[in-house]
Amino acid sequence: MITLFHRPKTRSARFIFLLEEVEAPYEIKLVTTSTGTGGEVDPANPHPHGKVPAISDDGVVVFESPAIALYLTDRFPRNRIGPLIGDRERGAYLSWLAYYTGVFEPAIMSKFLKTEVPRATAGWVPVEEAMPAIIKAVASGPYILGERFSAADVLYATTFALFAQSPMLEKSPVIDDYVKRVLARPAHARALAREA
Ligand SMILES: N[C@@H](CCC(=O)N[C@@H](CS)C(=O)NCC(=O)O)C(=O)O
Numbered sequence: 001m002i003t004l005f006h007r008p009k010t011r012s013a014r015f016i017f018l019l020e021e022v023e024a025p026y027e028i029k030l031v032t033t034s035t036g037t038g039g040e041v042d043p044a045n046p047h048p049h050g051k052v053p054a055i056s057d058d059g060v061v062v063f064e065s066p067a068i069a070l071y072l073t074d075r076f077p078r079n080r081i082g083p084l085i086g087d088r089e090r091g092a093y094l095s096w097l098a099y100y101t102g103v104f105e106p107a108i109m110s111k112f113l114k115t116e117v118p119r120a121t122a123g124w125v126p127v128e129e130a131m132p133a134i135i136k137a138v139a140s141g142p143y144i145l146g147e148r149f150s151a152a153d154v155l156y157a158t159t160f161a162l163f164a165q166s167p168m169l170e171k172s173p174v175i176d177d178y179v180k181r182v183l184a185r186p187a188h189a190r191a192l193a194r195e196a
Helices: 013-022 065-075 090-112 127-139 151-162 173-183 186-195
Strands: 002-006 026-030 054-057 060-063
Touching: 002 013, 013 065, 013 151, 013 186, 054 065, 060 065, 065 090, 065 151, 090 127, 090 151, 127 173, 151 173
Parallel strands: 002 026
Antiparallel strands: 002 054, 054 060
16 A cells, blocks of 8 residues: 655645556555644654655655656556566656656756756756757657656646746647646546545
């Protein structure tokens, strides 16, 4: 049984979507985060910094979104939501998962916080450079790995959905269609119902 440590309307919500996609048996444990409680880390949350998401698989703790995504798709391979070891698409899968927190999130956050980090010293690139790379992957898609939907799409599409109204990200019909396609999946509807 997977336990998802969750706070509504945060990055952990997308993992209800992924848990539905992989058809894992799961329960949701609501936790508070330090943002919500003025600095206190919820002792019930196993994330080392009290952030969400984190999961526990009968006591095996996994934290950080790409690690959780990879863990769940390896652990519950039935619906082929992530390419497994030996699959040629595994390389692209691991790359886009790592890119999500290594490049994409820092790129968005530096833009959001108006903090420019020199490209040559940062480990990431400005969002204006990251977006064309993602759009290129999705445009020949329809998913980030090509024809195959994966947990990487859960991470990217839910983030784009969050920033849909933000002037921070340039409008892109490719991204708009991509978000619609991913959020139209039955597992997403089930996740919304489960969270409600
Ligand atoms: N790098 C983490 C980020 C997790 C994260 O920042 N979560 C936010 C919610 S969206 C959080 O828990 N914030 C509360 C806090 O930092 O106290 C991941 O991708 O899983």
